[in-house]
Amino acid sequence: MLSKFKITNAISQLNQKSFWRKVRKTVVNPYVWISAFFIVWMIFFDKYNAFRRLSDYSDLQKLKSEQNYYKNQIKEINQRQKDLMSDTKALERFAREHYYMKKDSEEVFVIENVKE
Numbered sequence: 630m631l632s633k634f635k636i637t638n639a640i641s642q643l644n645q646k647s648f649w650r651k652v653r654k655t656v657v658n659p660y661v662w663i664s665a666f667f668i669v670w671m672i673f674f675d676k677y678n679a680f681r682r683l684s685d686y687s688d689l690q691k692l693k694s695e696q697n698y699y700k701n702q703i704k705e706i707n708q709r710q711k712d713l714m715s716d717t718k719a720l721e722r723f724a725r726e727h728y729y730m731k732k733d734s735e736e737v738f739v740i741e742n743v744k745e
Contacts, residue, residue: 724730731737
């Protein structure tokens with residue numbers, strides 16, 4: 630009679646052999662090689678590889694943040710323009726400060742602080 634140990638040992642050897650047969654079939658299978666080659670090619674060698682996609686994504690995020698910044702600047706400028714066009718004294722003050730405009734009876738002296 631076969632002992633229980635011999636039976637389990639024989640079954641485990643059969644399982645190991647069938648396991649290695651499955652591994653060998655998988656490794657020899659050309660579809661596995663083609664798929665592996667395709668994946669490696671797409672990750673490292675393609676024009677749009679994984680590294681380029683990551684750098685493009687970071688560039689996109691920078692451009693989106695710049696876009697938000699400029700949208701906010703446009704809103705502020707439009708608000709300032711609206712304020713200037715509605716108040717004549719503010720418009721006159723802006724023209725004097727930024728464009729050095731004056732009335733006919735005035736003289737304008739520009740004093741600049743020079744820091745050394």
